[in-house]
Amino acid sequence: MAALFARTSKSLPLIAGATLAGSAAVAYTYSKTTLSGHQLDSAQNAPSKLLTFPKSMLFPQTLTVTKTEQINHDTKRITFSLPGGENQISGVPAGSAILTQHSPSGRWFPILRPYTPISDPSQRGSLQLLVKQYPGGAASTHLHNLSVGQTLAIRGPLPGGYIYSEPPSSSSPRELIFIAGGAGITPIYSLARSILLQQEGTGNDRTRIHLVWGVNGARDVVLRSELEDLQRRSSGRLRVTICVSGDREEDRASLLSSSSSLSSDAMRFRRGYVDEDILGEIVGIAKESGRWGDDKGTKVWLCGPEAMEKSLVGRGGILAELGVDKIHKF
Numbered sequence: 001m002a003a004l005f006a007r008t009s010k011s012l013p014l015i016a017g018a019t020l021a022g023s024a025a026v027a028y029t030y031s032k033t034t035l036s037g038h039q040l041d042s043a044q045n046a047p048s049k050l051l052t053f054p055k056s057m058l059f060p061q062t063l064t065v066t067k068t069e070q071i072n073h074d075t076k077r078i079t080f081s082l083p084g085g086e087n088q089i090s091g092v093p094a095g096s097a098i099l100t101q102h103s104p105s106g107r108w109f110p111i112l113r114p115y116t117p118i119s120d121p122s123q124r125g126s127l128q129l130l131v132k133q134y135p136g137g138a139a140s141t142h143l144h145n146l147s148v149g150q151t152l153a154i155r156g157p158l159p160g161g162y163i164y165s166e167p168p169s170s171s172s173p174r175e176l177i178f179i180a181g182g183a184g185i186t187p188i189y190s191l192a193r194s195i196l197l198q199q200e201g202t203g204n205d206r207t208r209i210h211l212v213w214g215v216n217g218a219r220d221v222v223l224r225s226e227l228e229d230l231q232r233r234s235s236g237r238l239r240v241t242i243c244v245s246g247d248r249e250e251d252r253a254s255l256l257s258s259s260s261s262l263s264s265d266a267m268r269f270r271r272g273y274v275d276e277d278i279l280g281e282i283v284g285i286a287k288e289s290g291r292w293g294d295d296k297g298t299k300v301w302l303c304g305p306e307a308m309e310k311s312l313v314g315r316g317g318i319l320a321e322l323g324v325d326k327i328h329k330f
């Protein structure tokens, strides 16, 4: 998942470091993604794009921190301004990641890590990351320590984001199944937003997204108001089920008292892992659409930790048992 680079010497000239970082970023890209089956989008009516693969993979761009918000016990939302100001957009396709880059002292190679912007790709002048801090985490700690006015080098976009290029479906319902685990919500949210708002307000799209999200505790539920906003703006075509696996008493209390303005059908909480019960229910709804199967447009996306992938994907995994023929992984 993350690229770590060995400590060697700090005496090499900067130019060599920059070249190596560029090469490392490109190498990272090709080692972590396959281009086949993925499509890159291009932002429409965009003023100018900050990031264009592969140019901005080789030459890092500099963002400036304009805001940092601690949104729960371990996660920060960090807002950056783009170097070109309001005349620029990030151009990072929905669901795609960028690479952050920083060089701790004493390291020859910089540390590069992928993060998926949660801001709209066509948002002018700024970009937002949602960063969960891991104990001892090199990049996440660096990002959490950034304060307003400081800068961050980024490269990208990684060509691994899935762009859902099928036209909106007005004639028949189409069900998409999105499965996220923990911090894996960022690409899933970004992609869901781009699909659901394609035809905002026109009523011309009957695509529905069933999002199942596994978290350890209620305190790990981030982006809640953003998901609720998306539900409203997409006329309820997004259904969210949050599976809380931890058994902390405060999770139970906070779930029971959770006051959403939406119906419980639109956002509901369950106890336990993302399991065959909940996935079976959703696959059942999708099968009723009459368009079951990846080639018919009923796609399944997954972004979660290794343990989750292990239980869901592959021979004998829950999804295979439920008849899912293809799973798109971030």
Ligand SMILES: Cc1cc2nc3c(=O)[nH]c(=O)nc-3n(C[C@H](O)[C@H](O)[C@H](O)COP(=O)(O)OP(=O)(O)OC[C@H]3O[C@@H](n4cnc5c(N)ncnc54)[C@H](O)[C@@H]3O)c2cc1C
Pocket (backbone or CB within 6 Å): 001, 002, 097, 113, 114, 115, 116, 117, 130, 131, 132, 133, 134, 135, 136, 137, 138, 139, 140, 141, 183, 186, 187, 305, 330
């Ligand atoms: C395509 C892609 C997009 C991503 N987008 C985001 C994003 O939007 N927001 C975000 O917060 N993260 C995201 N990540 C994860 C991110 O890239 C880093 O892996 C993460 O922040 C940890 O990096 P680090 O340098 O802080 O930790 P490291 O220094 O690499 O690791 C430090 C410690 O943390 C543990 N650790 C690292 N990653 C995990 C993990 N996923 N689960 C459990 N323990 C872990 C390690 O085992 C180690 O003990 C994304 C990853 C990928 C592949």
